Amino acid sequence: MENKKILIVDDEPSILRLLSQLFTKAGYDVSTAENAQDALKIIEESNIMVMFFDLNMPVMNGMELCKKVKSIKPMSIIYAITGYASLFQLSECLDVGFEDYFKKPVNVSTLLKTAESAFEKVNRWKKM
């Protein structure tokens, strides 16, 4: 399970607790952050490749954070999770580098499958 690290960034404590339990139970090494500043600190100090960002966060929103992370770690795989967004915002998500986009409430099994496929991709890249 080494290197199967996931970072979850959401300003909603209940969502952080939920996703943290879910992914931990599935065997992932989970880090959480309530804001972009804490998230960037964690990203700089670790080799996390798979991340889930909420879009609407104070100070720096999920899109800005994704753009910044992609400039530091272009190979990272980042997913957006949001309570509300329009089609226009969805297209913006893809533009800034999100791999995919989920609207809350998203089924937990969908998130587990997503994480699994993200790590398959990371492993495939490592073998190149």
Added chain:
Amino acid sequence: MVNIDETRLHSSTTLPDDDILRIIDNLPIAVVVLDADRKLILANKMAGRFVNRDDTQLIGLLCGDALGCIYHKDAPEGCGSGTACIECKLRTTVMDTFENDKSHFMVETTMTLNAIGPRHLRITTQPLKLQKGSSVLISIEDITEVKKYEQTKIDKEKLTAVLQTAGAICHEINQPLMAILGFSELLIDDAAQGQLHEDNVKEIRDQAERLAKITSKLMDITKYKTKKYLRSQILDIDAASSGADPDPNR
């Protein structure tokens, strides 16, 4: 009532009568004058253009006939006596001007005219005392396009408000909903393994209570306040609600 013999008019009009008529004829607004029989004794060019007819053909016609009102032939007694005429705002305004020597300013009404279909009109009436007797001067503005623009603007504003409200509801409700669904899934999984995490049960209860607070706030909305959401705006349910909770979400 305006008397054209008033000194004020004579003193201010050094122009010959023909020039005055030319000015009236070329006013950028439809102007007609009705005699006591409600027949047109004057119609300027714009009045003719308004109903797609030569203005000279309008003289001598009853007002409804001249304008091409779709109801002007409905009653055997003639124009102005039909059932639709009773509710016609143009007719009641003109009649009130005649009967009470009272002018009316910018009265808005809708009429369906043969040549141009349903129109939104703004009418102003003024009682006149001419040598031939009592008359009424009417100016008619076709404000159909203005009304359409205003309605489109209102509809757009309504749609924006609906979308901002929908956005706020999605944003506020989908958070606890996801927590409830997610923790329920974890509970089902735990139960299958004979475990129970009390904290997760409490989390479900707390999030359900949060949902109840949100719906309560939605019912207490008294103002329209928005807040930034990514690059758009959504309704600020807390600020809009009269029973605003200073710490609403947690």
